[in-house]
Amino acid sequence: MPESQFLTFKDMSTPHFLAIAYPILGHITPLLQFSQLLAKHGCKITVLTSDENYNRLKSASAAKGNHIDSNIKLVSLPDGVGPEDDRNDQPKVILSTKSTMSAKFPKLIEDLNDMNSCNKITCIIVTKNMGWALELGHKLGIKGALFWPASATSLTSFDSIQRLIHEGIIDSENGLPITSKEEIQLAPNLPIMDISAMPWYCLDNNFFFQHMMQEIKTLNLGEWWLCNTTFDLESGAFSISQKLLPIGPLIANDQNTTSFMQEDLTCLDWLDLQPPQSVIYVSFGSMVSPKPNQFKELALGLELLNKPFLWVVRNGKGNNVNNTYPDEFTGRKGKIVGWAPQKKILSHPSIACFISHCGWNSTIEGVYGGVPFLCWPFCSDQLMNKTYICDVWKVGLGFDKDGNGLISRGEIEKKVEQVLGDREMKERSSKLMEMVIKNKSEGHKNLDKFISWAKE
Structure with missing residues (x-):
């Protein structure tokens, strides 16, 4: 990556977050929205994305005459997915992103910290499928947090996999039910659901289920699990883990600088x-x-x-x-x-x-x-x-x-x-x-809590 993509932050008194989204729109957009919120609170954010999405974000921003907040800097690494590859092939993208980006990640951290010697990376924030970055950051002594772009309930379902296996509800190979039971309740205060509603059930079961069994262990290295939701929307989910922190609703601003798909206005x-x-x-x-x-x-x-x-x-x-x-x-x-x-x-x-x-x-x-x-x-x-x-x-x-x-x-x-x-x-x-809308104030308080933790 060209050195010109690195910019030095001058204000040394605030946290410096490295935000990393899995390279699909459903992860990138909410993480950028969250980054904009952090920037409004005076935090410094370096957003790491794939080379392809870096170019798309820059082009879209220039085409619309918009500028990303000055406290947010974009950097990129290759994800190993070529132009001839199908980016809808999620197993391929997951494996390629992990192997390609993780090899270059320690050098990226070193370069960022050299360029910002008085404002080094304080905390790494990742979305699902990017837990490898939390693991590498943990080895480097950098704090970590998960930004979950889906519901808090879906996160608790992944965190419940080992318990569901132990209780004989699902098998350990692909997460399919091993009894005739058709409904499941993840916790007493969560809704009863069809077992087919579990988020691993209708995908490539064997790969995705095995991947998420390992991924959730890595994601537990994050000290906070930040969710784009509110307590009142999913109150039952927040009794499962003290790591869960609702910081939503995150809604794009009017300029919508976070969209890199061409919108028909x-x-x-x-x-x-x-x-x-x-x-x-x-x-x-x-x-x-x-x-x-x-x-x-x-x-x-x-x-x-x-x-x-x-x-x-x-x-x-x-x-x-x-x-x-x-x-x-x-x-x-x-x-x-x-x-x-x-x-x-x-x-x-x-x-x-x-x-x-x-x-x-x-x-x-x-x-x-x-x-x-x-x-x-x-x-x-x-x-x-x-x-x-x-x-x-x-x-x-x-x-x-x-x-x-x-x-x-x-x-x-x-x-x-x-x-x-x-x-x-x-x-x-x-x-x-x-x-x-009323829950927004709660989300702001939780954001302040998270930022204060990052400063410690």
């Missing part, structure tokens, strides 16, 4: 033209997409509704490039964009409901916007988040699949109409929004 002007609480917003995040047959059913379901909709259909490698709109789909009532400023959309008065994959960032933003959900989870912690949305908070509904495993156009039409006609659900969504 024309959708905001389009929303301004729609009646209040009339638009169905559809987005499945940055990683998952419906398969072609399901994509067509979704398009025809939106057509059947005959209501205004805003639909995010990503472009690029591995993202809907083989999907085609059915001939019957006119899209005349809607607007389709490649990427969108989601926080602004979910806070817009024209939005009526959110068809979501239930990723945690989307869940937090939807709750913060007071919008009812239609839950369409794919994998990982999304099934667990659906349980909270539908069964605990009661601010959304799920879809039922037909005999072919598809969510039919008729099912989409029926459930959207059901949510739009449910006044009580809308009231619960508004009350949940008010609660989360």
Whole structure:
């Protein structure tokens, strides 16, 4: 990495954090939001990312005329994933990132500390899958903390793996249930869930489960587990470990300097033209997409509704490039964009409901916007988040699949109409929004607590 990427911090009185996100948008965006909060408190932050994402962040910031806070510096290391590789192949990315970055990491720490000799790295903050950096930092005598970009409940589920194995609930090879029991309760004050909602259950079970069994041991080297959530949203989770600290909700600022995907801002002007609480917003995040047959059913379901909709259909490698709109789909009532400023959309008065994959960032933003959900989870912690949305908070509904495993156009039409006609659900969504906004003060207190610990 060129030395010009290193900048010396002049103020020596505050902590210097090295923040490291696993190189996917769902980890990078919230960690950058958290870094911005730390910067507003006068802390110094060096954000380490992959070479590819470093270039994307710099280009996006320059294109939008935005500047990252002066207390935040970006540095990069290669992650070993080539341009010909599929970045949706998570086992490959996890293994490549660990082997490639960890080899260069000690030299990076040495260079950063040489360039900032009076303000050396105080604490390393990592997201999931980057626990190796905590381990290396621990050997160097540097404090460590985990920033968890998903729900606190999903973190407690990973932390409960050894206990679940010991109690004979799941096996030790891939985390699958070994009894006929279909439900699980991680703790007495946590909701009862389908065992299939555990976040390792619907991925590449053998690799991911074995990886997380080891990863959670490494993540325990972090003295704090910081979560983008609030105590009231998931109160039961915080009885599991004293390390858990809610510092949410983290919501991007108006400038949105943390997004490096090109946003189509024309959708905001389009929303301004729609009646209040009339638009169905559809987005499945940055990683998952419906398969072609399901994509067509979704398009025809939106057509059947005959209501205004805003639909995010990503472009690029591995993202809907083989999907085609059915001939019957006119899209005349809607607007389709490649990427969108989601926080602004979910806070817009024209939005009526959110068809979501239930990723945690989307869940937090939807709750913060007071919008009812239609839950369409794919994998990982999304099934667990659906349980909270539908069964605990009661601010959304799920879809039922037909005999072919598809969510039919008729099912989409029926459930959207059901949510739009449910006044009580809308009231619960508004009350949940008010609660989360009030919880911001608690998040700020916990942030102060964390910063004070880093100064010690």
